Amino acid sequence: MNNDILGIIARFENSAGLLKAAEKIRDAGYIKFDCHSPFPIHGMDKATGLKRSPLGWLVGISALIGTSGALLLQWWTSAIDYPLVISGKPLFSFQAYVPVTFAVGVLLSAFTALFGMLILNGLPRLFHPVFYSKQFARFSDDSFFISVEAGDPRFNPHRTSKFLESIGGKDIELLRAQ
Amino acid sequence: MGFDKNSYRFSDVKNRGWIYLVVGIAALALSLFGYFIDSEQFFHSYLVAFVFWCTIGLGGLFFVMIHYLTNATWSVVIRRLAENVMSIMPLVAIFAFPVLFGLGDLYHWSHADAVRSDHLLQGKSAYLNVPFFIIRLVIYFIIWILLSRYLFRLSLRQDMEHNDSVLRRAVKISAPGMILFAVTVTFFSFDLLMSLDAHWYSTIFGVYVFAGSFLSLLSFITIYIISLRKRGILAETITLEHFRDLGKLIFAFLIFWGYMAFSQYFLIWYGNIPEETVWFLHRWDGSWKIISLILVFGHFVIPFFVLFPMEIKRNIPVMTVMGVWILFMHWIDIYWIVMPSYDHHGVQFSWMDITSMMGIGGFFVWRFLRNINAHPLVPINDPRLENSIKIIS
Incomplete structure (x- = not known):
């Protein structure tokens, strides 16, 4: 049923909001998620639960x-x-x-x-589901996004959307192949 | 001793700084006694101590100017400590006077008859003569004192008023100040240290001395911050994140020192010209060889591997040991530069080495603690102070 849904993205207003949301989504047990921002944010490694690179x-x-x-x-x-x-x-x-x-x-x-x-980092990589989103282009300009991939064990289109909304996400969008 | 967290000042100044002054006076008096026993030994020991403490003060001046020039945020909380170190410069200038009385004992080129029979010294006599030497020394100290006083006054004025123009003026003076600093430190080390062996020359020598100078300043500040931290002072202002930054700088300047030391040695070794190699030959003679090897391993190889891991820079006990160790190595470094011109057949430590170090050091620390007590410990009105406290390295 959900096979055509590749993930969800949510927009955040500012870097502080993104940092707080990242901590919450990490604590909720999500693994396959990523934060996108126009500039590096101090403390983001910890907030997303990244382990130290080897x-x-x-x-x-x-x-x-x-x-x-x-x-x-x-x-x-x-x-x-x-x-x-x-x-x-x-x-x-x-x-x-x-x-x-x-x-x-x-x-x-x-x-x-x-x-x-x-x-x-898994690079070079030519395509990612977030590119299906129109609004996502703003990540390199004035917006902050969190994307959750459908491959995450806790992923459920409905519940994940609700969750992203509860932690302050706006313009929540399901990513579908076009 | 109480500490007020809002004004960053010691609330009741009941400090024991005068102990350092007493130690300083006593040790200098003992050294003076040594002067009448063996004046040549006295002046060499004194020069080592003088250059050691002077280079720490110069490191403070460099720290403050590079802080302004790079517009750094992390070092705002540490700036006042460096300023307290650099404002010791007038005291250091007073300690330069005894060196002038020892020119005959220290510098071969100051003897007119030696110059007459020496073709190389004759060629250098336009630069290496007593009046010009004294004039240069006076100029260096005037430049350093003026720069450090001006920068310190600006910083204190910033404590009083919210005014961005103070900061801008500090940046403005730091740019030419840095050029003056580079030139004066280079020629200072040429004059006081390199001309001990007036035939020998190395153009990188000033940078080499500077590397040790800034390194020992960083160690000095690190040790002092740790001693504050043990008393619970500034523990939330200068955090472990700042320790990591200080540790990184110490690590970087250890490598820089090693790089300069090797570059100097490498070119002389490759060129193999007798008047250049003789300097290293003297330092490879007899027991000097041991000191040279101690420098290679103690001043570079061992601290390099100790400070290599990321987490060790937040480890207070290790940083304490490394700070003391690096200061000790800086002293060995200066000793290794100066002493072979006194006796190049082997190391002979003298009690005067210790008394002159404690003598000038006592005055130095006494003055430093007085500055610490007189002003807030951080620049309280700096616009970046809050960001500096919260920094994550």
Whole structure:
């Protein structure tokens, strides 16, 4: 019966209202919901119940791999595979290797941060049910939205609409494929 | 000691700041006694202590100016503490006078006969001579005192009246002030520290000293805030969120210090020119090698990994230990710069190192506490004060 309903969006007047609504919808047990606002809101991570991203660990590990890999590469190329004395310094002169070691560490962690962020966010993604809504375009201008996806275990078109209304949502709209 | 939460002032000023003054006077008197035993040791120990406390005061000036220039919100609650540090500058200027009496003991270039027989010193004599040295030192302190007094007065006027123009004037003076600061700190460290070994030169030296200076200021403020917090003062004003911001800055400037230290070492190591490498050679000689390694690990590697995790910056016990440790490392750093010019074969700690540190430090802390008691602990009329208290980092 509800198969054609993909989700619900509700509009909020301001960022404070959105933050409070996010806390309530989190406490009500919804999981597959998202907040949309024209600018980042402090404290939103906590309000939507987001867990800490594992990205920091990934970047840290890749930084370690980058630095040790670059150091090993330089040691092997200039002290083992093709020994070359440069300005009378020892073959393994770690001082000379520091800039490249540092740079490769930064490069690898920057790549991990960028692509890891995209993958963890599920991006690139070309379409989302909220795009069916006409009013949703205002999220990048002057409005604040909460969207609840139909895939949420607690989702029920009628009850979820009522709930969104009770926490201050306006212009509640069912998202249908067109 | 009571604290009034509405005016941010100590309600009954029954402070024990005079203890620091007594310690300061006693320690300086002991140091003076040391002057008659071994004047060269005395002046070197004194220079270490002087530069240590002077750089903390300069860090305060930098903090206030960068706060205005970046229009920062989080640091509004901390600004008054930094202002109290920077307004110690006139006292520090008084402590510069003994250095002038020790020029002969400290600086090789101040001996006319040494210059005559030394081609390099002759070439540098247009800059490195006693009258010009004194003139420069006076200019630095005039600039720092004027800047810090002006900024502090503006800030106190802001406490009295609701007026945005005060803030705008502070920003306006901070912009040229920052340029003056950069130039004076660079040449200050060239004059007082680098010219100890007048043959040696490193253009990055000023930035290196500045990095340690701001780092130790942040540690000093962090320790003081923790001591307030233990007494329950300002605990809801300077929150754990501000601790995290301070911790992040300390972490960043640890890396900055390491970056500068390595850049200086790296270029000299690569170039391998005798008149440059000799400076590091002296610091790798005998037991100085241990101090050099302590600096590498204690001033960079270990604190880097300790302060790495996000949550540790909100951990008060760890931040206390790190604050004290970084101040100690800053002292080692200055010691490592100055002392090898006295004896480059090995470290020989002297009791005068301790007495001169306690001497100037006693006066420094006494003056700091007096400032703390005289004014509200936060800029009470700053338009961003409320946002600063509520900040989430």
